[in-house]
Amino acid sequence: MVLGSLAGMVLAASAVYVVKVPDHFPPMPIPADNAMSAAKVELGHQLFYDKRLSGDNSVACASCHKPEFAFSDGGKAVSTGVKGRRGTRNAPTLTDVGYRSRLFWEGGSPRLEAQAVGPLTNPNEMDSDPTKLVARLKAIPQYRAAFAAVFPDGLSMLNLTKAISAFERTLVSSNSPWDRYREGDQTALSVVALRGMKIFFSEKGDCFHCHQGQDFTDDSLRNTALTTVYSDTGLAPITSKDQDVGKFKVPTLRNVELTGPYMHDGSIKTLRDVVEHYNSGGAANLNADPLMRPLGLSEAEVNDLVAFLKALTDHSFTQDPRFGLPK
Amino acid sequence: MNKWRVLAAAAVVALGSALAVPVELKVALVVGDKPLVMGQTYTNPAGNTYEVNLLRFYITQVALVKRDGSEVRADGLHLVEFSPTTPQELTVMKMNVPAGEYAGIRFSIGVPRELNHLDVVHQKAPLDMDSGMYWSWNPGYIFYRFEGKYVKGTTPTPFLMHMGTDSLMQNIQLADLEQYSTSIKVPSSGIRVNLDVSKVFASGLGGQAYDLNKPEYAQVHGGPVSQQVYLNLLSAWSLAKQR
Numbered sequence: 418m419v420l421g422s423l424a425g426m427v428l429a430a431s432a433v434y435v436v437k438v439p440d441h442f443p444p445m446p447i448p449a450d451n452a453m454s455a456a457k458v459e460l461g462h463q464l465f466y467d468k469r470l471s472g473d474n475s476v477a478c479a480s481c482h483k484p485e486f487a488f489s490d491g492g493k494a495v496s497t498g499v500k501g502r503r504g505t506r507n508a509p510t511l512t513d514v515g516y517r518s519r520l521f522w523e524g525g526s527p528r529l530e531a532q533a534v535g536p537l538t539n540p541n542e543m544d545s546d547p548t549k550l551v552a553r554l555k556a557i558p559q560y561r562a563a564f565a566a567v568f569p570d571g572l573s574m575l576n577l578t579k580a581i582s583a584f585e586r587t588l589v590s591s592n593s594p595w596d597r598y599r600e601g602d603q604t605a606l607s608v609v610a611l612r613g614m615k616i617f618f619s620e621k622g623d624c625f626h627c628h629q630g631q632d633f634t635d636d637s638l639r640n641t642a643l644t645t646v647y648s649d650t651g652l653a654p655i656t657s658k659d660q661d662v663g664k665f666k667v668p669t670l671r672n673v674e675l676t677g678p679y680m681h682d683g684s685i686k687t688l689r690d691v692v693e694h695y696n697s698g699g700a701a702n703l704n705a706d707p708l709m710r711p712l713g714l715s716e717a718e719v720n721d722l723v724a725f726l727k728a729l730t731d732h733s734f735t736q737d738p739r740f741g742l743p744k
Numbered sequence: 745m746n747k748w749r750v751l752a753a754a755a756v757v758a759l760g761s762a763l764a765v766p767v768e769l770k771v772a773l774v775v776g777d778k779p780l781v782m783g784q785t786y787t788n789p790a791g792n793t794y795e796v797n798l799l800r801f802y803i804t805q806v807a808l809v810k811r812d813g814s815e816v817r818a819d820g821l822h823l824v825e826f827s828p829t830t831p832q833e834l835t836v837m838k839m840n841v842p843a844g845e846y847a848g849i850r851f852s853i854g855v856p857r858e859l860n861h862l863d864v865v866h867q868k869a870p871l872d873m874d875s876g877m878y879w880s881w882n883p884g885y886i887f888y889r890f891e892g893k894y895v896k897g898t899t900p901t902p903f904l905m906h907m908g909t910d911s912l913m914q915n916i917q918l919a920d921l922e923q924y925s926t927s928i929k930v931p932s933s934g935i936r937v938n939l940d941v942s943k944v945f946a947s948g949l950g951g952q953a954y955d956l957n958k959p960e961y962a963q964v965h966g967g968p969v970s971q972q973v974y975l976n977l978l979s980a981w982s983l984a985k986q987r
Contacts, residue, residue: 450865525883530865534873535880540904540963547876575865575873655883657911 434458434583436515439591441599442631445515447586451530451579457567461584462743464577469553471543473499478536478543478581481508484741487672487734488512488588494683498542505649507683512671512734515586518636522681523651524666529582534574547574590671590734591631598728606728613725616718623708624695624722633670633729640664642699642709643680651681663704674730692722764840768934769806769849772833772984773799773826775942782828785895788945790953794894794903796941799826800877801888802870805852808841808928808935809919815850816841821859823870823877833936841930848919848926848983849935854887857910882966884908888977890944894956903962905944907970907977914974918983926983936984943980944973 434453436445447453464470468477481496482488488511490496496508506522514520519527526532536542537550554560555572564572567580595614597605606614616622629635638652640663652664665681679685685694696719698711714722734740773780773796785795803822807815818839826834854860859871864878872878877886891904918937920926928935948954948961949972956962964970 448865521881526880527863528865531863531878531880533880534878539881540965547874551874573874578873
């Protein structure tokens with residue numbers, strides 16, 4: 418990776434940065450303790466793609482959150498971190514992640530800054546010790562200078578997570594056929610996708626009770642009766658409540674066409690299979706959400722729903738040079 | 745500057761009489777009845793050859809216990825780090841307590857629930873993100889971070905044991921209020937407590953050996969093995985001979 422552009426960032430350190438979102442989105446929530454600036458975002462952008470953040474220089478955030486797959490892991494059910502170590506969960510998309518009120522599949526992390534410590538230190542992901550990581554980055558003059566320009570107290574683990582989070586808050590996707598339809602372009606959705614949309618937002622499909630809002634998630638934790646026995650118990654270890662076994666965060670459906678395989682464990686391969694799962698009502702499970710029940714959708718209706726889900730794909734997002742490999 | 749780190753600078757308040765005198769709490773790492781030497785190899789009950797490279801833990805809720813069971817408490821939360829560059833015995837905190845004879849001491853290893861779930865971005869040392877103890881994918885902080893290497897075949901291979909979460913906060917009571925076998929006199933050249941680090945490996949799950957060749961014991965990040973370690977460590981602490 419080339420760090421050449423870091424020098425130029427220093428000048429822009431104080432420039433105000435506003436995350437642009439369309440009218441049908443709420444403003445991007447920016448925490449008061451981590452104001453945005455162009456230089457901070459650019460520093461976070463560099464860090465997101467830099468393998469030197471991992472214990473053995475082999476893995477970057479972008480190794481598992483790849484732009485071409487809407488910042489998910491390109492077809493892998495679970496991800497591989499340093500030394501080929503495999504995790505147990507599917508890498509979620511980072512599409513519109515700045516809007517999420519809780520992070521991780523079980524929703525256990527309250528904000529992006531705190532979340533970022535996870536992959537950096539997790540031995541199955543980047544396996545870095547915070548103290549050693551900060552020392553390693555301080556040895557890189559460009560990073561020392563860039564951090565000094567953005568943060569009065571320079572390079573630290575906290576400031577590292579703040580910069581990465583600032584970059585993540587810019588990852589807004591709002592140019593899918595669905596968005597264009599919302600903005601008044603009646604031709605943006607195919608007839609099939611329009612039929613799928615009606616099923617999605619009606620009691621018939623009932624998807625919208627959980628997948629709602631501009632990102633198709635209410636950030637709640639639900640059990641979708643994926644299986645009878647959950648080996649990953651989801652929310653339960655945090656609350657110590659039996660009824661929380663198998664509860665996972667409702668994921669955004671933006672760019673979902675690009676983010677398979679699906680669910681917290683990557684156990685469902687295609688969108689069609691996901692819709693069939695809902696149509697069947699799911700496996701027998703005592704904790705299943707009351708909304709999980711056989712839907713009685715016809716073959717054609719299943720196809721319609723899949724077409725609608727594919728209308729949530731935003732290729733301008735995955736190809737946006739502001740988010741791709743830094744120059 | 746001290747070589748070792750007690751990352752906390754928490755206020756230590758004197759409770760009780762005006763005759764309070766300063767006294768230091770010292771923790772020494774041992775293996776069995778010998779001082780631990782970092783980097784030296786030891787053998788655990790499973791037969792693994794291992795060495796220790798890092799131990800970090802939070803200590804808080806420290807109190808000297810009188811013979812009647814009442815306590816003289818010292819405030820503060822301290823992060824203690826032992827590494828190959830620190831002595832094997834460290835002063836973990838200083839307190840002011842009334843002179844006299846006590847039955848012993850008690851303290852907790854971990855972060856109290858009311859501090860364990862605050863917004864880490866706003867926390868100061870020793871609860872800041874740079875403490876290296878914030879967990880992220882488990883709720884709250886790592887309470888007890890123990891790392892080293894073991895010999896796998898012929899290759900030195902890292903092992904680590906990270907224990908935390910509210911239910912695994914350890915309360916250690918080193919005061920015998922029944923038979924008065926323990927005693928601490930103040931003033932003193934320091935209250936000395938031993939921590940037998942080898943106790944981590946005392947037992948595995950369900951009576952199994954704690955065998956580092958098995959991945960579930962080589963890399964522990966909370967979970968069932970850490971619950972077993974919690975039990976193993978309850979007997980790891982002892983009052984050393986007070987000099």
